[in-house]
Amino acid sequence: MTRKSLIFLALLVGSxxxxxxxxxxxxxxxxxxxDRADAILDSVLxxxxxxxxxxxxxxTSDSCTVTRRRTVMTVVxxxxxxxxxxxxxxxxxxxxxxxxxxxxxVDVPAIYARTEDGFEVRLxxxxxxxxxxxxxxxxxxxxxxxxxxxRATAPLDPQAQYIPRPNIHSDFWSAGGG
Numbered sequence: 001m002t003r004k005s006l007i008f009l010a011l012l013v014g015s016x017x018x019x020x021x022x023x024x025x026x027x028x029x030x031x032x033x034x035d036r037a038d039a040i041l042d043s044v045l046x047x048x049x050x051x052x053x054x055x056x057x058x059x060t061s062d063s064c065t066v067t068r069r070r071t072v073m074t075v076v077x078x079x080x081x082x083x084x085x086x087x088x089x090x091x092x093x094x095x096x097x098x099x100x101x102x103x104x105x106v107d108v109p110a111i112y113a114r115t116e117d118g119f120e121v122r123l124x125x126x127x128x129x130x131x132x133x134x135x136x137x138x139x140x141x142x143x144x145x146x147x148x149x150x151r152a153t154a155p156l157d158p159q160a161q162y163i164p165r166p167n168i169h170s171d172f173w174s175a176g177g178g
Contacts, residue, residue, distance in 0.1 A: 029143035030066050033119075034059065037068040037135035038148050040119060044133065045070065047091045048084070052076070053154035053168045057132065059147065064139035072131035073154035075166040078106075079176035081125055085109055088123050097121065128165045 028036075045054060057069025076084050092113045093099070100120075103110040110124040118138035125131055154168060 027140070029141040030061060030064070030137070030145050031143050033137035033140045034061075034066045034068060034145045034148070036117075037066060037119060037137055038150050040115065040121060040135050041068060041070050041133055042150055043095075044088060044091055044121075048087055050170060050172045051153070052131075052170065052173060054133075055152045055154050055156040055163060056148055056150075057134075057163065059145060061145050063142060066137045066140075066145050068135050068148060070133045071163045072133075073156075073164075073166050074168045074170045075174040076125070076129045076131055077174050077176045078129060080173050081109060081129060084131065084173065085111060085123065085125075092121065130166045 045052070052072045052074035054070045054072045054074075057071050059069070060067045089099070089111055092111070096116050097113040098116075099111065099113050101110075101112040103124075108125055110122060112120070112122045114120055120136040122134050123131060124134070156163065
């Protein structure tokens with residue numbers, strides 16, 4: 001592992017551990033935190049113009065945190081990835097998010113940030129340019145967590161075992177290849 005990789009890993013572990021410090025515990029429950037995570041995801045996806053189509057990823061939780069995920073089904077070409085990440089980065093900074101890490105890898109770039117109220121947000125680009133948004137809540141009071149009420153904008157077979165690679169063309173985001 002390179003020194004940069006170790007530093008990056010240490011930042012991620014530190015961010016995760018600080019998220020479970022308990023400072024939110026008692027004030028909000030896991031459902032309220034999940035709702036806030038949905039609002040964070042809804043707001044960033046609404047900011048992207050032209051619009052992209054997305055589906056829900058799995059929601060996961062443990063004893064005090066919730067993770068909400070969205071996967072973009074619009075093909076974001078290698079030529080447009082920098083623009084896409086720039087839109088998200090500017091929006092998060094404008095809204096007071098603190099950037100905690102940036103991966104400038106050409107093939108799999110990522111942006112990691114933290115909201116003022118302790119939510120960890122990230123955008124990662126994976127295979128075939130598929131974009132994933134993830135929000136991890138800080139540690140909050142335990143409760144049951146319902147599925148997100150945000151309506152996905154792309155179809156997904158309810159019987160699907162996994163989310164397929166991006167398959168929706170955009171004249172803008174998919175321009176120049178896949």
